Amino acid sequence: MTSVTQDTLLITVAPTGAETAKSDCPQLPTTLAELVATAQECEAAGAAMIHVHIRDDEHRPTLDPHRLRDTVDALREATDLVVQLSTGGSVHDPLDARLRVLDAAPDSCSLTMGTTNFGDDVFANPWPFVCDLYQLSQERQVVPEFELFDLGHVAALRRLIDRFGLPYGGRVHCDLVMGVPGGMPGTADALVAAVAALPPETTSWGATGIGRTTLAVGLAALSKGGHLRVGMEDVLTLAKGVPVTSNRQLVERAVAMGELAQRRPMTPAEARELLNVRSAP
Numbered sequence: 001m002t003s004v005t006q007d008t009l010l011i012t013v014a015p016t017g018a019e020t021a022k023s024d025c026p027q028l029p030t031t032l033a034e035l036v037a038t039a040q041e042c043e044a045a046g047a048a049m050i051h052v053h054i055r056d057d058e059h060r061p062t063l064d065p066h067r068l069r070d071t072v073d074a075l076r077e078a079t080d081l082v083v084q085l086s087t088g089g090s091v092h093d094p095l096d097a098r099l100r101v102l103d104a105a106p107d108s109c110s111l112t113m114g115t116t117n118f119g120d121d122v123f124a125n126p127w128p129f130v131c132d133l134y135q136l137s138q139e140r141q142v143v144p145e146f147e148l149f150d151l152g153h154v155a156a157l158r159r160l161i162d163r164f165g166l167p168y169g170g171r172v173h174c175d176l177v178m179g180v181p182g183g184m185p186g187t188a189d190a191l192v193a194a195v196a197a198l199p200p201e202t203t204s205w206g207a208t209g210i211g212r213t214t215l216a217v218g219l220a221a222l223s224k225g226g227h228l229r230v231g232m233e234d235v236l237t238l239a240k241g242v243p244v245t246s247n248r249q250l251v252e253r254a255v256a257m258g259e260l261a262q263r264r265p266m267t268p269a270e271a272r273e274l275l276n277v278r279s280a281p
């Protein structure tokens with residue numbers, strides 16, 4: 001019998017991202033050793049999945065295939081977390097390199113459902129690329145998490161499922177990424193609208209609010225029965241003028257918010273069941 005119930009909460013940690021410079025935020029985990037230590041701490045605190053961006057020796061974002069594979073191996077060795085690799089990378093990464101992320105055979109991959117303005121940049125996800133990445137995830141048996149930055153992305157998910165069927169594993173898990181300058185606002189109203197528009201095939205969804213929208217989005221997501229993504233990819237302050245010093249703090253806060261909503265953190269095994277990821281090789 002499944003232990004995944006409405007009383008459980010999937011907490012995903014996104015510890016690094018591609019946007020923050022190590023020089024601006026020395027506590028950002030950018031080396032493999034820092035990433036693994038963060039992952040272990042966050043798992044102990046209540047996270048069940050990790051959304052991973054990696055950096056090179058100069059702490060710059062990279063999609064180097066060997067590093068990606070080593071990262072997946074190291075996280076599998078050191079934790080039970082569901083390992084989700086970002087296929088979004090940084091706004092400067094070419095589309096072919098983003099497709100090759102799946103060569104590292106993660107449990108899950110992010111899959112953004114459309115192009116969005118991203119601050120002063122553009123996060124490019126043209127429809128043919130979305131289709132190629134989706135079909136590749138089906139072929140490689142990697143469970144996608146659909147990243148929805150805008151209501152148009154929600155509509156595009158309907159179109160994708162109609163054209164190519166369900167993802168590998170049969171579950172449709174979405175993450176509303178809200179409050180990006182250029183995407184949908186990080187408000188309860190926007191969250192309610194986006195959740196109402198999710199296709200009926202959706203089996204689970206979570207949300208993350210960027211920057212100062214993090215609490216409004218997290219509380220709204222809990223109110224609507226959704227899951228949470230937190231981490232230094234998305235927010236660098238706990239309150240105005242109070243810097244985040246570790247990803248663990250954000251996971252602990254998510255656990256505390258979940259407790260108020262009478263939701264206990266899901267274990268990694270329960271997250272695997274929720275998402276139906278293939279068993280580790």
Ligand code: KMH
Nearest residue numbers: 018086087088089091110
């Ligand atoms: N770094 C952003 C441009 C993802 O991981 O798939 C894209 C991003 C989304 O973070």
Ligand code: ZN
Nearest residue numbers: 017086088233
């Ligand atoms: Zn990301």
